[in-house]
Amino acid sequence: MTRSASLKSTSPAELIDMRIAELGDWRGAMLARLRALIKEADPDVVEEWKWRGVPVWSHGGLICTGETYKSVVKMTFAKGAALKDPSRLFNSSLDGNMRRAIDFHEGDGIDEKALKALVRAAVTLNTSTARS
Incomplete structure (x- = not known):
């Protein structure tokens, strides 16, 4: 089986686990923590893997992405401009x-309560828009 075929049969959650492990530094730890907070804020969140390797969290529509770069972990909220912050x-x-994003750099702390509130607000926006 080719690597491409193998990845296609791998679940998004497993692909995100693999990304966190392959980073092996502060970015992996930050992505893992952000992921955990998203799941705490919305236990019904759906994990996806899009655009050739970007972790995505959805519920009634895209909530946010978790992109990793050399010096930043970027959490981009698809409808962030419509959210109170x-x-x-x-x-x-x-x-x-x-869109609106939060850039996390090495050593940055996370306001966990505020981040979970933002995730919940994004879900509320998605689900209220979906019903309209």
Whole structure:
């Protein structure tokens, strides 16, 4: 079986596990922590693997992605511009009409309560829009 065929038969959750393991540094630990917080905020979240290797979390539509780069883990909220962010977590992609992102750098802390609230707000937005 080729690597491509093998990956196609692998679940998105397993692919995300593999990404976290292959990073093997602070980025993997950060991605794992963000993933856990997303799941705590929304136990019904669906994990997906899109765009040639990007972890994606959905519920009634795309909630956010978990992209990893050399010096940042970027959590991009698909409809972030429509979300209230009283804790001012969004610190990237602030000029767009739709998306907003949070860039996490090595050593950054996570405001877990505020992040979970943001995830829940994204789910609420998705599910209320889906019913309309």
